[in-house]
Amino acid sequence: MEHANNRYENIAQLYRTNGQRTEHDLLGDKAIPDTAYYGIQTLRALENFDISGISLNFYPSFIRGLAGVKKAAALANHELDNLSDSTTHAICQACDEISMGMLHNHFIVDMIQGGAGTSTNMNANEVIANRALEILGHQRGEYQFCSPNNHVNCSQSTNDAYPTAIKIALLEANDELLQEVDNLIEYIDEKADEFSDVLKMGRTQLQDAVPMTLGQSFQAFATSLRNEAERLKTCSVPFLTVNLGGTAIGTGLNAEPAYREKVIPHLCNITGRNIVLADDLIEATHDTGSLVMYSSALKQLAVKLSKICNDLRLLSSGPRAGLNEINLPAMQPGSSIMPGKVNPVIPEVVNQIAYKVIGNDLTITMAAEAGQLELNVMEPVMVESLFESIEILKNGMNTLGVRCIQGITANREVCSANIRNSIGVVTALNPYLGYEVCTRIAKEALESASSVYDLVLEKRLLTKEQLDSALAPENMVG
Structure with a gap:
């Protein structure tokens, strides 16, 4: 260790020139800008993984998750006398600053990378170490005083720190996603109330079915999203179980047995969540089932949202040759060649x-x-796929609520005319006339372009009072 410390010191002294410092790793030396809080391993990752253009700082919750893990580890190591008071204080202060949003522009590695997340872990270790060095009164890169590996990463491996940070970040991101779901539900609930008295035809297989209210259609949308919110809550619960302390493969190599017992309570205090240690750390280190389950919940939410949007497009189709039962707010001209199209x-x-x-x-x-x-x-x-899905779902739901749902209006006359002209209302007469009689009436109405109402009266199958009662909106829509 002394030899390594001397080497770090010599490098810092000999190579800190022209606005750069030189850092050393297994593969050799590299020049790092003096302004950078990241170090040599981050720079190598930046060179190796120019893949998606989506870097860690696209997702602040992930960076906060990493900072939370590093702070908890520092506090646990301090209790075990692995870190001095001053080093622990400096690391914790650096983590707190990162959690508040500072230094995020130095988390620069691509979200998609080889190495099972090592580049992400080292990016965090290096930024925290270099900020801690400043706090301690040293220069960036003087790692003999606070090392990314020996101090910030003490008692850890990428294989337990990285997935734990992922889970903490996903819990936070899920809270934000649920808030957007709730906001969208509120917009839809308002429309359900507004349209509660608008009678329209329900449809199955795109054919006239039976009457309902437009409000009931929107209420069904809201209920569907409420179900998905509950599923998201359920599928995020496994994120509270982590493998921190398992180090490389779950055996806990290079971490004292007492470390895992001390680090989890600190992580709970830092995050404000009831985090627990997995029963089998080896299984927990290689298992990604919780990510698969949560992704399926995101997918189901996406499917429900897409179904709602399909319905909105159908109900607003036209305006002359479609259903035209609702109007969506006009957002932009719809064609470069067809005037008036929205x-x-x-x-x-x-x-x-x-x-x-x-x-x-x-x-x-x-x-x-x-x-x-x-x-x-x-x-x-x-991880990149999960965070992308959450982010675009959040943005999409906000856009849908604010720029579409909120401005929807009902074409009440069109809805009413569809009811009057529909064959589907005959279904409401089944209890009075029977299926066979109603089938004949429906067929005749279709062939003669007559209304069911008029045919029933002409054939004296029911009195006007009986017919009006059977076709009263409150009796047809429950």
Whole structure:
């Protein structure tokens, strides 16, 4: 260790020139900008993984998750006398600053990377170490005083720190997602109340079925989303179980046995969540089942949203040659060649978001299946896919609520005319006339372009009072 410390010191002294410092690792030396809080391993990852253009700082909750894990580890190591008071204080202060949003622009590695997340872990270790060095009164890169590996990463491996940070971040991201679901439900509930007295035809297989209210259609949308919110809550619960303390493969090598007992309470205090240690750390280190399950919940939410948007597009189709039962707010001109055309662009973009989330779910499924032996090295693409799905779902639901649902109006006259002209109302007469008689009436009404109402009266099958009672809105729509 003394030899390594001397080497770090010599490098810092000899190579800190021209606004750069030189850092050393297994593969050799590299020049790092003096302004950078990251170090040599982050720089190598930046060179190796120019893949998606989506870096860690796209997802602040992930960076906060990493900072939380590093702070908990520092506090636990301090209790075990692995870190001095001053080093622990400096690391914890650096983590607190990162949790408050500072230094996020130095988390620069691509979300998709080889190495099972090592580049992400080292990016965090280096930023925290260099900020801690400043707090201690040293220069960045003087790692003999606070090392990314020996101090910030003490008692840890990427294989327990990285997945634990993922789970903490996903819990936070899920809370934000649920808030957007609740906001969208509120917008839909308002429309359900507004349209509660608008009678319209319900449809099955795109054919006239039986009457309902437009409010009932919107209430069904809201109920569907409430169900998905509950599923998201259920599927996020496994994120509270972590493998921190398992180090490389779950055996806890290089971490004292007491470490795992001390680090989890600190993590609970830092995050405000009831985090628990997995019963089998070896299984927990290679298992990604919780990510697969949560992704399936995201996919189902996306499917429900897409179905809602399909319905909105159908109900607003026209305006002359479609259903035209509702009006979506006009957001932009719809054609470069057809004057006056306005398209349902907001539902369309939410449909496309759903397709992306469904594709991400397949990616996550395949990556989980690709895990081998004691580690799943495909976690980075799973994580990137999950965070992307959450982010675009949040943005899509906000856009749908604010720029579409909120401004929807009902074409009451069109809805009423559809009821009057529909054959489907004959279903309400089944209890009075029987299926066979109603079938004949429906067929005749269709062939003669007559209304069911008029035919029943002409044939004296019911009195006007009986017919009006049978076809009263409150009797038809429950």
